[in-house]
Amino acid sequence: MTERIVVGAALYDEGRLLAARRSAPPELAGRWELPGGKVEPGERPDEALVRELREELGVEAEPIARVPGQWPLKPGYVLWVWTAKLRSGAPEPLEDHDELRWLSPDEVWSVEWLDADVPAVAAAMECR
Numbered sequence: 001m002t003e004r005i006v007v008g009a010a011l012y013d014e015g016r017l018l019a020a021r022r023s024a025p026p027e028l029a030g031r032w033e034l035p036g037g038k039v040e041p042g043e044r045p046d047e048a049l050v051r052e053l054r055e056e057l058g059v060e061a062e063p064i065a066r067v068p069g070q071w072p073l074k075p076g077y078v079l080w081v082w083t084a085k086l087r088s089g090a091p092e093p094l095e096d097h098d099e100l101r102w103l104s105p106d107e108v109w110s111v112e113w114l115d116a117d118v119p120a121v122a123a124a125m126e127c128r
């Protein structure tokens with residue numbers, strides 16, 4: 001079975017990284033993640049990233065580069081991350097999240113990231 005790809009955005013603006021706090025499901029609620037979601041069948045991962053940021057945050061974003069690596073999520077799912085920048089709009093927690101926070105480099109570890117995101121965020125910090 002091939003794994004389903006979940007794309008996450010390391011969205012940077014003026015050197016700060018956007019973190020999003022999940023509102024669901026209960027076992028993940030309250031933990032922080034890179035915004036994104038599942039790639040749909042027939043969709044390119046970078047297209048999925050743009051779509052998810054539009055749906056979840058109400059912004060237009062531009063993927064910059066894939067962050068090397070992939071991180072296992074729940075069985076059957078794997079996380080891929082792109083650095084990205086904002087093209088227009090200001091992110092709002094429209095779907096899946098109840099809080100957003102722009103983190104400066106010294107604040108990046110001040111939130112409780114989902115387990116899978118800890119190594120993914122560390123790798124993304126190398127690609128700023």
Ligand SMILES: Nc1nc2c([nH]c(=O)n2[C@H]2C[C@H](O)[C@@H](COP(=O)(O)OP(=O)(O)OP(=O)(O)O)O2)c(=O)[nH]1
Pocket residue numbers: 006007008028033034035036037038039052073074077079096114115116117
């Ligand atoms: N988006 C995202 N999901 C993550 C991260 N880390 C992590 O463990 N996950 C998990 C949470 C979910 O079980 C799964 C992604 O699901 P999702 O709910 O974001 O996907 P989606 O927007 O496509 O929503 P849906 O199809 O479930 O309605 O991966 C991350 O950094 N970003």
